[in-house]
Amino acid sequence: IEARRVAIFGGTHGNEMSGVTLVNLWTKNGAEIQRKAVEAVPFITNPKAVEKCTRYVDTDLNRAFTPENLSAPGGNNLPYEVLRAQEINRIFGPKGSPEAYDVIFDLHNTTSNMGCTLILESSKDYFNLQMMNYIKKAMAPASCLVLLNEHPLLKYSTSRSVAKHPVGLEVGPQPQGVLRSNIFEAMRVILKHALDFIELFNEGVEFPPCTVEVFRVLERIDYPRDANGNIIAMVHPNLQDCDWEPLNPGDPMFQTFDGKTIHYQGSGTVYPTFINEAAYYEKQQAFITTRRETLVASAIKKA
Numbered sequence: 230i231e232a233r234r235v236a237i238f239g240g241t242h243g244n245e246m247s248g249v250t251l252v253n254l255w256t257k258n259g260a261e262i263q264r265k266a267v268e269a270v271p272f273i274t275n276p277k278a279v280e281k282c283t284r285y286v287d288t289d290l291n292r293a294f295t296p297e298n299l300s301a302p303g304g305n306n307l308p309y310e311v312l313r314a315q316e317i318n319r320i321f322g323p324k325g326s327p328e329a330y331d332v333i334f335d336l337h338n339t340t341s342n343m344g345c346t347l348i349l350e351s352s353k354d355y356f357n358l359q360m361m362n363y364i365k366k367a368m369a370p371a372s373c374l375v376l377l378n379e380h381p382l383l384k385y386s387t388s389r390s391v392a393k394h395p396v397g398l399e400v401g402p403q404p405q406g407v408l409r410s411n412i413f414e415a416m417r418v419i420l421k422h423a424l425d426f427i428e429l430f431n432e433g434v435e436f437p438p439c440t441v442e443v444f445r446v447l448e449r450i451d452y453p454r455d456a457n458g459n460i461i462a463m464v465h466p467n468l469q470d471c472d473w474e475p476l477n478p479g480d481p482m483f484q485t486f487d488g489k490t491i492h493y494q495g496s497g498t499v500y501p502t503f504i505n506e507a508a509y510y511e512k513q514q515a516f517i518t519t520r521r522e523t524l525v526a527s528a529i530k531k532a
């Protein structure tokens with residue numbers, strides 16, 4: 230493992246202001262993200278969306294890093310974000326190649342009450358799991374949870390997936406287009422610990438085997454809809470803002486506009502998250518369910 234080339238992405242979604250603001254700040258003055266043996270490059274991934282303060286211009290950049298998109302001919306006829314994905318892949322990739330960046334942190338905000346969340350895409354990336362363990366301990370007693378999106382159908386092609394070790398940071402609640410100081414500072418602290426970890430690793434520190442609690446993505450739950458596809462219920466008040474809290478079969482899940490309760494019908498306890506995320510209305514998703522798991526990471530040490 231190596232961890233010399235590190236990038237920090239902000240503005241993958243142009244209306245998620247903590248990442249946009251931190252990356253702009255560090256582009257002006259990078260002292261805070263400098264470490265002796267690490268070169269961390271701050272980078273605004275979707276400048277057009279940032280300028281318009283919108284999630285995207287043509288299509289969601291954080292879904293655009295598919296093999297088809299990255300190899301598509303057509304130049305200027307392609308959607309803006311597909312072109313941009315190709316450009317980002319040239320600079321920080323190519324995705325899946327030895328030349329790709331070692332680590333990419335991608336900074337996101339959610340309107341959901343998720344607190345500090347780190348998003349991983351593989352349960353076998355021991356470098357990332359060791360980093361999660363380090364960050365969680367450094368943050369304690371404040372909590373920092375790990376969402377594992379390794380689902381065969383629900384996994385998507387993120388901007389950070391260009392790197393060998395992709396890490397998403399998702400901090401909320403923060404409305405779209407809004408900066409909240411508590412959310413901004415929480416994101417800043419996570420990144421500080423993450424860079425400290427990489428610095429220690431590069432100095433030759435050995436990290437012994439460890440376990441990490443993660444929440445594995447299971448299922449996406451849509452809002453109840455009528456025959457025309459219009460939403461007919463809201464997230465139930467008992468579920469609203471209760472990200473990461475157990476949801477049991479029979480628990481209230483949605484509330485129709487005429488006051489009826491719709492209950493969760495699953496077969497066992499799940500941990501919902503991304504509850505009522507604004508950006509997910511267009512994706513037909515009211516929340517996702519997860520299952521709690523403990524992963525094991527082997528020891529790591531720089532070669």
Ligand SMILES: CC(=O)N[C@@H](CC(=O)O)C(=O)O
Nearest residue numbers: 242291337338339348397508
């Ligand atoms: C609210 C939001 O944008 N969440 C991110 C999560 C991620 O980065 O994996 C997304 O859907 O792309």
Ligand SMILES: [Zn+2]
Nearest residue numbers: 242245337338
């Ligand atoms: Zn986002």
